[in-house]
Amino acid sequence: MRTEWIAKRRGQANVSQMHYARQGVITEEMHYVAKRENLPPELIRDEVARGRMIIPANINHPNLEPMCIGIASKCKVNANIGASPNSSNIDEEVDKLHLAVKYGADTLMDLSTGGGNLDEIRTAIINASPIPIGTVPIYQALESVHGNIEDLTAQDFLHIIEKHAQQGVDYMTIHAGILIEHLPLVRNRITGIVSRGGGIIARWMLHHHKQNPLYTHFDDIIEIFKKYDVSFSLGDSLRPGCTHDASDEAQLAELKTLGQLTRRAWEHDVQVMVEGPGHVPMDQIEFNVKKQMEECSEAPFYVLGPLVTDIAPGYDHITSAIGAAMAGWYGTAMLCYVTPKEHLGLPDAEDVRNGLIAYKIAAHAADIARHRPGARDRDDQLSEARYNFDWNRQFELSLDPDRAREYHDETLPADIYKTAEFCSMCGPKFCPMQTKVDADALTELEKFLAREEEAKKQPVA
Amino acid sequence: MRTEWIAKRRGQANVSQMHYARQGVITEEMHYVAKRENLPPELIRDEVARGRMIIPANINHPNLEPMCIGIASKCKVNANIGASPNSSNIDEEVDKLHLAVKYGADTLMDLSTGGGNLDEIRTAIINASPIPIGTVPIYQALESVHGNIEDLTAQDFLHIIEKHAQQGVDYMTIHAGILIEHLPLVRNRITGIVSRGGGIIARWMLHHHKQNPLYTHFDDIIEIFKKYDVSFSLGDSLRPGCTHDASDEAQLAELKTLGQLTRRAWEHDVQVMVEGPGHVPMDQIEFNVKKQMEECSEAPFYVLGPLVTDIAPGYDHITSAIGAAMAGWYGTAMLCYVTPKEHLGLPDAEDVRNGLIAYKIAAHAADIARHRPGARDRDDQLSEARYNFDWNRQFELSLDPDRAREYHDETLPADIYKTAEFCSMCGPKFCPMQTKVDADALTELEKFLAREEEAKKQPVA
Numbered sequence: 001m002r003t004e005w006i007a008k009r010r011g012q013a014n015v016s017q018m019h020y021a022r023q024g025v026i027t028e029e030m031h032y033v034a035k036r037e038n039l040p041p042e043l044i045r046d047e048v049a050r051g052r053m054i055i056p057a058n059i060n061h062p063n064l065e066p067m068c069i070g071i072a073s074k075c076k077v078n079a080n081i082g083a084s085p086n087s088s089n090i091d092e093e094v095d096k097l098h099l100a101v102k103y104g105a106d107t108l109m110d111l112s113t114g115g116g117n118l119d120e121i122r123t124a125i126i127n128a129s130p131i132p133i134g135t136v137p138i139y140q141a142l143e144s145v146h147g148n149i150e151d152l153t154a155q156d157f158l159h160i161i162e163k164h165a166q167q168g169v170d171y172m173t174i175h176a177g178i179l180i181e182h183l184p185l186v187r188n189r190i191t192g193i194v195s196r197g198g199g200i201i202a203r204w205m206l207h208h209h210k211q212n213p214l215y216t217h218f219d220d221i222i223e224i225f226k227k228y229d230v231s232f233s234l235g236d237s238l239r240p241g242c243t244h245d246a247s248d249e250a251q252l253a254e255l256k257t258l259g260q261l262t263r264r265a266w267e268h269d270v271q272v273m274v275e276g277p278g279h280v281p282m283d284q285i286e287f288n289v290k291k292q293m294e295e296c297s298e299a300p301f302y303v304l305g306p307l308v309t310d311i312a313p314g315y316d317h318i319t320s321a322i323g324a325a326m327a328g329w330y331g332t333a334m335l336c337y338v339t340p341k342e343h344l345g346l347p348d349a350e351d352v353r354n355g356l357i358a359y360k361i362a363a364h365a366a367d368i369a370r371h372r373p374g375a376r377d378r379d380d381q382l383s384e385a386r387y388n389f390d391w392n393r394q395f396e397l398s399l400d401p402d403r404a405r406e407y408h409d410e411t412l413p414a415d416i417y418k419t420a421e422f423c424s425m426c427g428p429k430f431c432p433m434q435t436k437v438d439a440d441a442l443t444e445l446e447k448f449l450a451r452e453e454e455a456k457k458q459p460v461a
Numbered sequence: 462m463r464t465e466w467i468a469k470r471r472g473q474a475n476v477s478q479m480h481y482a483r484q485g486v487i488t489e490e491m492h493y494v495a496k497r498e499n500l501p502p503e504l505i506r507d508e509v510a511r512g513r514m515i516i517p518a519n520i521n522h523p524n525l526e527p528m529c530i531g532i533a534s535k536c537k538v539n540a541n542i543g544a545s546p547n548s549s550n551i552d553e554e555v556d557k558l559h560l561a562v563k564y565g566a567d568t569l570m571d572l573s574t575g576g577g578n579l580d581e582i583r584t585a586i587i588n589a590s591p592i593p594i595g596t597v598p599i600y601q602a603l604e605s606v607h608g609n610i611e612d613l614t615a616q617d618f619l620h621i622i623e624k625h626a627q628q629g630v631d632y633m634t635i636h637a638g639i640l641i642e643h644l645p646l647v648r649n650r651i652t653g654i655v656s657r658g659g660g661i662i663a664r665w666m667l668h669h670h671k672q673n674p675l676y677t678h679f680d681d682i683i684e685i686f687k688k689y690d691v692s693f694s695l696g697d698s699l700r701p702g703c704t705h706d707a708s709d710e711a712q713l714a715e716l717k718t719l720g721q722l723t724r725r726a727w728e729h730d731v732q733v734m735v736e737g738p739g740h741v742p743m744d745q746i747e748f749n750v751k752k753q754m755e756e757c758s759e760a761p762f763y764v765l766g767p768l769v770t771d772i773a774p775g776y777d778h779i780t781s782a783i784g785a786a787m788a789g790w791y792g793t794a795m796l797c798y799v800t801p802k803e804h805l806g807l808p809d810a811e812d813v814r815n816g817l818i819a820y821k822i823a824a825h826a827a828d829i830a831r832h833r834p835g836a837r838d839r840d841d842q843l844s845e846a847r848y849n850f851d852w853n854r855q856f857e858l859s860l861d862p863d864r865a866r867e868y869h870d871e872t873l874p875a876d877i878y879k880t881a882e883f884c885s886m887c888g889p890k891f892c893p894m895q896t897k898v899d900a901d902a903l904t905e906l907e908k909f910l911a912r913e914e915e916a917k918k919q920p921v922a
Contacts, residue, residue, distance in 0.1 A: 187900070187903060192897060193893070199893055241848075243844075244841050309840055312860045313865040314864035322786045342886070343884070345869055347886075357773065361769075361783070364772065365780070366743070368769070368770060376705065376742075387651060398774050399773045400773070400775055407774075407775050407806055408806055411806040424807040425807050426574065429574070432656060432660055432702070437648075437653050437654065437667065442645055449645075
């Protein structure tokens with residue numbers, strides 16, 4: 001289906017979903033997305049046309065099952081994987097992709113930074129993936145000049161970007177928003193610049209005393225993106241790396257530039273989402289989301305966390321799930337997961353699982369709080385199963401059925417599922433779910449209360 | 462010190478901190494607490510007198526290191542332990558206490574429900590504990606009538622309550638707020654009544670068609686509490702057991718009664734905190750906190766979670782830490798932890814650790830968001846250590862140094878601490894903390910930018 005639709009578009013000057021939406025066309029991708037989200041196709045089209053929603057779907061990614069990112073639809077979750085210079089095995093990365101999909105990732109970023117076979121790994125991931133794939137091409141650009149930042153040229157960037165686009169990458173982080181005049185603003189920060197790509201651009205600008213080449217060549221990138229329908233994920237190079245640095249002048253100056261770039265891409269019907277922090281105290285999260293909407297004309301916001309405290313390395317899937325849930329509630333469209341290994345080491349399979357579930361929780365809690373139609377249905381069904389001691393059903397409805405079963409079975413045998421009206425937490429006599437207030441007894445009680453009420457009204461003899 | 466001060470008070474008709482505070486006295490406990498919180502002793506006294514803060518400190522708990530619970534002070538965390546009928550070993554419970562203290566519990570509830578040696582376990586815990594101990598005496602009351610709820614009498618309750626008070630319990634959950642007329646309000650709930658104590662009282666009222674004996678004998682309980690300075694933790698029997706049931710009529714009707722009981726206890730200078738939900742969607746948390754303040758005249762709020770979604774058994778320390786952090790930010794005084802085993806089984810030592818750290822994160826994030834003086838100091842210090850690659854210092858400042866070290870050392874050896882300017886997450890070349898914008902280079906850049914600015918102003922020749 002999608003293949004035919006793509007064939008029709010191939011060779012057109014602009015093949016982006018936004019381009020078709022703005023012509024009033026409902027693409028196959030929009031129909032597919034509308035079904036998944038249980039929303040009218042017209043709404044999807046209008047949101048894409050308006051730039052408030054994106055459907056990242058490179059025409060060279062044919063096995064993709066299209067999805068959308070935007071405030072009108074359910075909150076999404078992104079997982080990061082990637083080969084490092086020390087470990088780069090194609091099968092391993094494809095396994096990580098499957099794991100991420102199993103635990104509910106809506107999109108996946110391949111953040112591979114080295115190992116020599118980056119192109120092969122990327123191609124394997126794209127071909128195997130039903131979900132959109134994002135990349136940060138600056139990492140490979142740096143590899144291409146053997147790590148010598150000052151040697152990078154605009155042509156190096158454009159060359160790698162075109163390659164990724166041609167391979168089928170659905171969205172790319174482009175660090176075009178950090179400008180040379182923003183750099184003095186980081187002076188008072190504790191952790192300076194903590195975006196990997198942003199740091200590279202910053203060092204380049206400091207060395208050359210020239211403007212950010214991704215900014216000066218932004219229109220060239222737009223031209224590439226139009227041909228393949230790659231979506232921008234505008235990188236926030238100046239995102240805060242600790243709660244101290246949150247919402248500072250540097251961050252907000254870059255955000256303003258990101259807004260300008262958003263509108264420039266929109267002029268060419270190219271889809272855009274905007275990346276956000278980072279580390280942000282809870283009382284500044286709403287401000288950050290609203291400010292992004294204002295500066296970036298409501299282009300979808302895609303945040304990393306944010307972590308609401310810095311003091312819990314080893315538990316940053318939790319410090320950040322708190323911020324992510326709130327960000328989602330305030331209107332963030334996609335949450336980039338953080339694993340327990342953040343700041344400490346390369347995540348393994350179990351870390352990917354823990355990070356993803358924490359973020360599925362955050363995104364789902366956000367959908368409930370935003371009153372999305374049907375968002376609470378699964379909660380209600382699980383609560384009913386819980387109240388009725390239907391253990392199997394309760395586990396099936398869980399975000400991680402294996403984990404729920406495993407924890408239950410640690411202290412009570414599985415064969416008790418059918419009969420046990422308790423778990424080992426409170427034991428057989430004290431399970432609070434046993435308090436079933438019988439409807440007949442309640443009716444009796446109501447009659448009693450009514451009689452009492454009546455008696456009170458009688459004059460004392 | 463405290464022993465002398467207690468000796469002076471022994472035998473007085475009312476020995477509560479509130480009683481002394483209202484006479485203008487700053488007790489030794491208040492001085493101690495003021496030092497811990499870095500607040501003026503007069504403020505502690507005034508808050509205790511006002512009822513907005515409690516210092517749970519039974520005069521029969523001499524090894525206690527007094528602490529306070531209230532909106533003017535740091536957000537606190539409670540851990541639950543307890544022997545079940547299947548497992549009841551004194552040493553095990555005392556070990557759990559030490560574990561809870563190690564991971565930062567501010568108070569601890571002994572929720573033992575059976576095993577025959579409840580009194581011994583309780584005494585051992587109180588004697589070993591530097592933190593306040595809370596209990597739910599209704600569990601033992603039920604044991605005393607061999608589990609036959611309908612046989613319970615007010616005297617059974619009072620007998621057990623007096624025993625706990627005499628043993629040195631610092632605060633007790635008393636389910637006095639659920640009234641017979643509230644019961645019909647639970648009809649439309651999915652999970653009915655999920656408070657263990659509340660369920661017992663509900664069944665008793667349904668059977669006898671009589672008012673809650675803890676309500677009708679509330680003044681008798683006050684008399685006991687005055688003698689030992691036990692604080693009320695007014696139980697919320699009608700807390701929601703799923704997001705569907707949150708903020709419903711039943712819950713709010715009971716909350717109103719809890720407010721009346723708060724003021725009745727205050728008339729006798731008895732300290733009170735009020736328990737709260739439970740399961741609450743994010744968008745209803747602020748309402749719940751504000752409503753409690755309004756109905757209960759700002760008596761400290763002590764919430765269990767709340768869980769912001771029901772679909773993640775196995776991860777309810779996370780679903781609830783999200784709600785707890787927000788509740789703390791909105792003004793909740795103490796957060797009762799939830800472990801990953803919630804709804805599934807009895808927590809083990811590792812679960813206690815995971816639950817507590819999740820809640821230390823929530824409470825600390827709340828303190829930061831409330832801008833408590835100095836709340837972010839530790840974050841800033843850790844962020845500085847992180848930026849400077851001072852790994853040991855970073856670990857020391859962590860909420861769980863052992864876990865942070867363990868995760869780091871999984872993929873890189875410990876002997877690298879002194880030299881490594883990276884971890885295995887991004888590897889040696891891509892660590893974002895390496896982007897150190899040199900101050901001299903920045904000064905050079907600023908001069909360059911100034912010259913550029915100047916050049917723009919020159920008229921074109």
